Amino acid sequence: MPAILIGLLAGAHTSSWGMYKDAPHEGFTFLKYSRSIITASIVALILARVVQLDLSTSAHLAVFFGLVYAGERLTLELWKTFIREEDQSKYFIPMQFGILGKPVKSRAVRWSLFAAVLVLLVALLWGANRLMQAYPDANPWLVLFTVGSIGGWLTAFGGAWKDAPVEGFETFKFFRSPGVALSWAIVMAFFTTNWIYIAIAGAGYSVATIETYKTFFFPSKPRGKFAGKPILFPKILEQRWIVAVLYACIWVAVISFLVLGFMGPRHGLLP
Numbered sequence: 001m002p003a004i005l006i007g008l009l010a011g012a013h014t015s016s017w018g019m020y021k022d023a024p025h026e027g028f029t030f031l032k033y034s035r036s037i038i039t040a041s042i043v044a045l046i047l048a049r050v051v052q053l054d055l056s057t058s059a060h061l062a063v064f065f066g067l068v069y070a071g072e073r074l075t076l077e078l079w080k081t082f083i084r085e086e087d088q089s090k091y092f093i094p095m096q097f098g099i100l101g102k103p104v105k106s107r108a109v110r111w112s113l114f115a116a117v118l119v120l121l122v123a124l125l126w127g128a129n130r131l132m133q134a135y136p137d138a139n140p141w142l143v144l145f146t147v148g149s150i151g152g153w154l155t156a157f158g159g160a161w162k163d164a165p166v167e168g169f170e171t172f173k174f175f176r177s178p179g180v181a182l183s184w185a186i187v188m189a190f191f192t193t194n195w196i197y198i199a200i201a202g203a204g205y206s207v208a209t210i211e212t213y214k215t216f217f218f219p220s221k222p223r224g225k226f227a228g229k230p231i232l233f234p235k236i237l238e239q240r241w242i243v244a245v246l247y248a249c250i251w252v253a254v255i256s257f258l259v260l261g262f263m264g265p266r267h268g269l270l271p
Contacts, residue, residue: 002055003064007044009250010068011037013208016247017215023236025226026090036072043071051197058260059191059268065254066188066201070151073207074121082114092227093166101165124150125196132195140269144185147195151203152181167227181206189269191261198269212251216244 015036019028047067053060080086081097088094088103096103097110104110128147131138155177160169185202192198231237 002061003044003048004041006055006061006065006068007041008037009253010044010065010072010204011040012246013250013254014040014069014072014211016243016250017211019243020240020247021215022226023240024231024233025229027233028236036076039075040068040072043075044068047071052194053192053197057266058257058264059262059266062254062257062261063188063191063197063201065257066184066204067197068204069208070200070204073204078114078117082110082117090229091225092229093163093225095225098162098165128196128199140189143195143269144182144189144198148185148189148199148202149178149182151199152178152206155181155203155206176210177206180209184209186270187258191266191268193267193269195269208254212247216247 015033018036019033044064047064048055051064051067053064055061055064080095084096085107086096088096094101094103097113098104128150131147156174159177160174163173164170181202183202184205185198187205188198188201192201
């Protein structure tokens, strides 16, 4: 039950900021809104059987939320980037894998790159696990500044590859993801000793934080992928406050996990 609850919360969180930003441009459907919720729920059920976390504690629930969030985002972003077939002309920044801002139309090339990315991710997980086993007493801060921030660096390089050819390179934007991911990795390090959980959960919280900043601190600014594109569904601008309320409630729940995690029993890389 805790696993599926976290899956629902994580999925509704990502669906809500996505709907808030995108629906005025491309419309709203319950099927699309439920996509992240279903994906996150499946990811949560799988992770609950794989990871060694006690979901009866708030500390591990907080870590698990970050893991599920990262898993859902990775799953859908890989699908949208390499697998999904979609007309890219509706976007200012193409969502499909491209070179210098031009989408690669060859399915064989995209699927081959998808396989290569999966191999790279597995290699990174394997390498981090071997390092963790070989150096169980490694300096925690060295771990955090290397392994802990790696998810943020992957996001930064991936974002720069996709966005920079179209909208130019932004130094702050590039270093923002690693910095936020490192900050969240430090928080996760109070709740678990597992380097991989710290890195992945930190990356998950990093995405949640940055998307909250971009979506709700600048609500009138279109997402980069829709910059300069017309608002085709203006009524949604008046209706989307509903998901904003849901989004805020989910953040309250997640912050509660974090606060209770610090107050309750915990054992982490940092004391």
